[in-house]
Amino acid sequence: MSTPHNPASEDRTGPVASMLHSVDELGSNTGRLFGRLYGGLRRKNREREAVLHQTRLQAAQLQAQAREQATDIARLTGVLARISEGVIMQDTEGRIVLMNQAARDLLGSVRMFWDSELGQMFAAARNQTALDGEITLGEAQRVDVNNRVIGAQLAIVADESGTRLGTVLMLRDVTRDALADRLKDEFITQMSHELRTPLAAIKGMSEVLLAAPEDRPPNRKFLEAISRNVALLDRMIIELLDISEIGAGSFAVREQDIQLENLIWTVLQGFEVRVRKANLSVGVMIGSRARLNIIGDDRRLQWALGHLLDNSIKYTEPGGEITIQAGHVRRGYIQIEVHDTGAGITERDLPHVFERFYRGEARTASGKLIDPRGLGQGLFVARAVAEAHGGFLSVASQEGQGSTFSLALPLDGTRNQKSLPEMPAAPLIDEPPIDPTAATVPSQSTPPPELHTDTPEEQWD
Numbered sequence: 252m253s254t255p256h257n258p259a260s261e262d263r264t265g266p267v268a269s270m271l272h273s274v275d276e277l278g279s280n281t282g283r284l285f286g287r288l289y290g291g292l293r294r295k296n297r298e299r300e301a302v303l304h305q306t307r308l309q310a311a312q313l314q315a316q317a318r319e320q321a322t323d324i325a326r327l328t329g330v331l332a333r334i335s336e337g338v339i340m341q342d343t344e345g346r347i348v349l350m351n352q353a354a355r356d357l358l359g360s361v362r363m364f365w366d367s368e369l370g371q372m373f374a375a376a377r378n379q380t381a382l383d384g385e386i387t388l389g390e391a392q393r394v395d396v397n398n399r400v401i402g403a404q405l406a407i408v409a410d411e412s413g414t415r416l417g418t419v420l421m422l423r424d425v426t427r428d429a430l431a432d433r434l435k436d437e438f439i440t441q442m443s444h445e446l447r448t449p450l451a452a453i454k455g456m457s458e459v460l461l462a463a464p465e466d467r468p469p470n471r472k473f474l475e476a477i478s479r480n481v482a483l484l485d486r487m488i489i490e491l492l493d494i495s496e497i498g499a500g501s502f503a504v505r506e507q508d509i510q511l512e513n514l515i516w517t518v519l520q521g522f523e524v525r526v527r528k529a530n531l532s533v534g535v536m537i538g539s540r541a542r543l544n545i546i547g548d549d550r551r552l553q554w555a556l557g558h559l560l561d562n563s564i565k566y567t568e569p570g571g572e573i574t575i576q577a578g579h580v581r582r583g584y585i586q587i588e589v590h591d592t593g594a595g596i597t598e599r600d601l602p603h604v605f606e607r608f609y610r611g612e613a614r615t616a617s618g619k620l621i622d623p624r625g626l627g628q629g630l631f632v633a634r635a636v637a638e639a640h641g642g643f644l645s646v647a648s649q650e651g652q653g654s655t656f657s658l659a660l661p662l663d664g665t666r667n668q669k670s671l672p673e674m675p676a677a678p679l680i681d682e683p684p685i686d687p688t689a690a691t692v693p694s695q696s697t698p699p700p701e702l703h704t705d706t707p708e709e710q711w712d
Contacts, residue, residue: 337422339364340408341373343415357401357422369403373420400429434608445487449480490554493632504548504639511543511577511585518556519575522564530569538578545585545660547640552660555636555644558629559589559656566613566654567593583662584642590655596648604646607631633658 331338337354341347347361358364365374402425408416456473463469496502515535519526526533537543563573571592579585593613596604600611608628630644637644641661648654 335423337420339373339420339422340417342417345374348417354422357399357424369401369420369422372403372405373418399424400426402428430603434606434610446484449483452480453477490628490632493635502635502639504551504636506546507549509545509547509549509552511545511587512537514549514552514556515575515577515587518553518560521557522560525564526573529564529567531564531567532572534572534574536574536576536578538576543577543579543585545662547660548636551636552640555633555658556587556589558633559658561629562656563589563591563593563654566595567591579662584659585662586660587658588655589658590653592653595650595652595654596646597650601646601648605630605634605644 331349331351334351335353337357338349338351339347339354340349350361350364354364358367358369364370402423404421406419406421408419410416456477460469460473493502515537519533519535560573560575567573573592574588574590576588576590577585596611596613600609600613603609604611608631634644637658637660642659644659645657646654647657
């Protein structure tokens with residue numbers, strides 16, 4: 252039996268098939284779209300991960316550089332904090348961005364710096380134009396700040412293109428250098444004067460003797476004066492050689508048996524005329540005489556003690572007193588003290604009295620400035636003699652109250668000292684050079700001053 256034909260059914264089948272086909276195409280297109288979107292997202296994600304990785308690498312590099320810079324800054328800060336030179340830096344706007352501790356110690360506060368000559372110099376440098384090179388140093392200058400002499404040098408800091416970045420001021424305390432320069436100049440001047448005076452005396456008296464008739468015997472007083480001035484020159488030269496040896500580290504002493512009492516009286520006899528002319532009273536106190544024996548260089552110890560006595564005579568006014576005490580002290584030392592009632596030493600000069608060629612300023616009770624003769628090397632040599640014997644030299648003084656110099660020497664003599672050649676027997680301290688124009692020449696045969704020996708105090712026993 253045959254199925255009947257239904258036209259309506261055919262009409263419905265055609266649209267359904269077309270719809271299904273469209274749905275298939277839509278699904279395919281959607282799949283392809285989502286595939287492309289997914290691929291793009293994966294690609295962008297990979298790009299983001301690559302950028303993130305690169306960013307992390309750069310961040311790590313920056314952190315490493317930051318740590319390295321922090322280490323460099325800490326190292327530089329530590330160096331600046333510990334160096335003895337002061338360092339101050341300002342930026343291009345004139346603001347101080349760095350001031351190390353040494354600069355603060357030299358200058359005080361920032362305000363004190365700006366008020367000083369250094370601050371004015373620093374401010375002027377801010378207006379300079381850019382310079383070639385990374386750092387350009389200016390001319391070193393010396394300025395006085397807070398009672399110190401400071402060597403200052405400006406450095407203009409610029410980059411490779413010459414653009415100015417700031418200014419650095421480097422400071423150094425050159426007070427001692429300036430003092431050494433001044434002392435050197437004063438020494439040259441004083442040395443010229445000291446040499447000229449005895450040479451003029453020798454020249455003048457030699458001319459007088461040469462002008463005398465040949466049949467007349469030479470004036471003995473003139474000959475004595477010539478001999479005395481020659482000895483003075485000889486002593487000055489030997490002391491300068493001593494100073495040279497001290498500076499070279501070759502200063503040494505001979506070992507001799509020395510009776511301390513004889514040493515003291517020998518030195519005093521060399522000053523007998525000067526003590527009398529200065530109208531001074533000299534007292535001697537020697538304790539335990541039988542045991543005051545040491546081993547040392549007799550000539551150099553005479554010089555050391557002579558310099559101490561010479562200073563006391565120079566700085567003590569007429570009518571004053573000088574006392575020499577000698578005796579045992581603790582720890583196996585013999586000590587000699589030279590005390591005077593003279594002008595004393597100022598607080599400013601006291602730390603420098605043992606420096607080479609230092610000549611301080613002293614005034615009498617009436618305010619008169621004392622200008623002693625000499626090269627200013629006596630105490631320097633005296634201390635070197637004491638130290639060469641294994642001892643020491645110290646001073647206690649107050650301005651207007653006199654001074655006490657203490658020479659301590661070990662009882663067991665010198666240790667590990669080199670031997671010295673025999674020294675010429677030049678006088679320790681002599682009369683001032685004789686003026687050749689004077690009518691008479693003082694005689695050296697004047698009896699010694701009245702020196703007295705007192706009973707030693709217990710502390711010197």
